[in-house]
Amino acid sequence: MKKKLLILGVVLVLLVSMLAGCAGNQGAKTPSASTGSNTGSSGDKFQSRTIKFLSIWPEDDKNSNGWIVSELSRQYGETVDGFKLEYEYVAIDQLDQKVKILMSSDDLPEVCTYESGVRLKQVIDAGLILNVEETFTELGIRDCLDEGAVSLLKRLVDGKGLYCVPLGLNMEGFWYNKALFEKAGIQKAPETWDEFLEVCEKLKAAGITPIVQGGSDNWPMTRVLNAYLVRSVGPNAVQDAVTGKKKFTDPEYVAAAQMFQDMAKKGYFAEGMNTIDPGTATSMLMNGQAAMNYDGSWKVSNLNSDDNTAGPEGIGFFNVPVVNDSSTILDYSMNCGNILMFSKKKYDDKVADWMKYVFPKLGDFAMQETGAFKGFSISKMPEDTTYYTQLVAEHLAKAQGAFLWFEAKMDSETSTIAQQSISLLYTGEITAEDYMRLLEETAAKSR
């Protein structure tokens, strides 16, 4: 009897869960249908609208770009009935793959984080995303974008036009912990690469870890390699190699990889650096576990926060030191950070309405809350700008030329190889020649 009851119970559970499964399936389809392209229903003002936002920033990470967008959307939601922002997180190293999958199923979300450069160009060519210039002009909000950012973004896609909005107008360089510099007896920030190596040596002698990079994400390591490459070969170094004008295996390219590996071998980088994530690297810089960290000006939001144990003026900044006269100290590594692109298929009145609310406010809101430039025009600077915000503003004002990050002009295969192999260059598993040969072979495939 007991057994029969048990069997009956199991069967019931199975049936119920199957029904739940079917119901769940239908339930899942409804929202996607309503967020779909059926513009027929979008005329209905009372229908609720969910805008999906694919982001690489944890939603609760205050002051991140993701938080800024979702916070502004929340404010917008208070003025509109039935609006909801569906926030979906994807790890940065999964982003490319995820976007590819969404592209191939023609299912890009209304708002999607991505990377400018070659990758964005592919999406543009596939005709899947909005021309932001046209859309924003139509909506009358074109002037909310900073012109400097717009021209940089256009340059990144070889003049195809403006198909995204920036989430930063960043310059990159070395952030350093002033107290540790003082402790090691370093008077001033280095301007040439030789001085820079001297600084590393002094720090090391004082028992301080000179540099920490968030190596688990790989790009923070290729940035350091790129820093030397650009300063020794010139701002177009990668571009030239990718197009075949030069080769990655040319001696001056190998020298840059060699420099990176030498620095690793000399112990200038934190131990186990390829297992450290960027967030941890930042906190290591702030609480004095390492003296320097190459990163973008987006770091200002961390530096302005209460978590900054180094204090309101404890961290300084210097531009990438120069190697020779191929570029000057007034050339900065600039970018617009990760960008937002918008699905053409899912664009409708409601998305437009949301855009009209969010983007004109974004520049000021971000400046006020985080002290960071987002590549949007700012109507008024907050009165109590922090030291860090000013520091970035000063450097941005000084900038005369710009160069791009390492992978900006690489196709996804070359860029993946560049990133995954840098870890091996760091551990000494492969030589500088090996590394550059890998890049050359991969890049040659798509020339």
Next chain:
Amino acid sequence: MERVLGDKKAIALMVLPALIIFVGVIFVPIVWTFIYSLFSGMPGFKFEYVGFSNYINMWSNKQTVAAIKMNWKYILFVTPGQVGFGLLVSLMMYFSIKKFKTLSRTIVFIPTILPTVAVAQMFAKMYEMVPNYGLINALLDLAGLDRYIQPFLGQPNTSFGALVVMDIWTAIGFYTVIIYGALVDIPHELLEAARIDGASGVKLFTKIVFPMIRTIMITCLVFSFTGTIKLYESATALTKGGPGFATTSMTMNMYQNAFLFDQYGYASAVAILILAQCLLVTFIINKLSREKY
């Protein structure tokens, strides 16, 4: 009798649904993959017939070659590790403990039922060095073995080792329980008779025990092999294939080529290669195991 057991309608009803799903989801795609493998690019994007050139190019693609090598190295460590430890533990259990046999078996089996990703996350935390010492580095620190403290997942060798250890740890229990089941079935009289004849230790094992569990050992090997050759889940969750390509398996290489580099054709060729290796090895194991009967 024949009429009932040969009822065509009943047979169709019982077998066809399963057969249709099976053929539709597995066999049709295999043929499909093979056809894809003769093309370059992806459908709708530079999709061209290239004959067998994907299969030829494969051998000059460093990442693919590295993945094949890595995968085989992994099989050579993990399959003997899983089955060997399973055998060892089951023998120990069978011969040296009297009490708590059921309890031991129950405990041993636990890692097998844990989700792979959870296990990988757990091990990642155990191997960690920065910002905090994980379990292993903390224990090394406690034991005063400071010079062995290292970022286990940050170095190609240790990261491979870390993966091997984890995958053996997970599966030992599974094989222990299966092999133990076979040991229990060995007739007691047989063991006693051998003991009286003076056989003990190694001799007892090679002459009596092993022949009795040979079939199950082969099943275990096939199980373990088919599991290890398609390595994907545990490596993705523990190391994401890194550092560099040190723990990138064939399946991961195929996945990357397909979904990251848009090379459906090339990735399909890699997939077919994986299939060919699977079939070949299983064929060899079967041949070898049958020969002795």
Next chain:
Amino acid sequence: MDKEKRMKNVLSVIGKIFIVIFLFVEIYPIFWILMSSLKHTQEFNLSPSYALPKQIHLENYVKAWYQGKMNIYFKNSAIVTIVSLFFIILLGTTSAFALTKMRWKLRDKVLKIFLSGIMIPTAVVLIPLYSMYKGTNLLNTRISLILTYIAFGLPLTIFLLRGYLVSLPDDMIEAAIIDGANIYQVFGRIMFPLMKTGIVTVGVIQFYFRWNDLIFSSTFISSTEMKTVQTGLLYFSDMYGNRDWGAIFACISISVLPTLIIYIFMNKMVIEGMTSGAIKG
């Protein structure tokens, strides 16, 4: 003789010690995870990671469950796994029966087709399946996973159940048929109950395989609403991995606990099934 006996005793003691150490190694990491999941994030900086928690912080679990969206992932995993398990067992038992006890011409050929599936690696079907589901708009639905899981679950299920059925004598079937039972009655009333242990074993093995799937679920599913525990956990660790240790440990614990609990209640049946039943076929 004495010497030999002493030798045997020593060996037995070594064996016991080995077993104890081994069991400890197998079980301690799980204990460590559970303990760590109760710690405050700061404790990881202040005390070594083998230390026990100073205070119990259950808020880690709240965070994992809601912010980590474990509640959604759990529901999805449970539905997908249970539905596919139901069909695997239903289709697996009927096919295994027809392929073992019934008499027909193509039987051995069909059996071979099914069994060949055991060694088919998932990689080889991934791209076409992806294209197929994309074409039929099945990406991001549970159906895509369920169909795939059923297909991949069948070969091993049929193999194991067949091994089990072969060992059952035909007399009972013959007797029942002589008594006038039709084929469905033979299957439902006689064979199915006899396969019970085998079914439990198969069920557990398949549960484990399907619950643990990562490659299909991460390829076919991209929306948060449809994600399963495995993909969810991977995302959660990317998101909080290094920042919030307490929460990530809680998340791992949550994903481990249900299988652990089911196992603790079912372990007798499972182990029995594994040792005495199907596998040996």
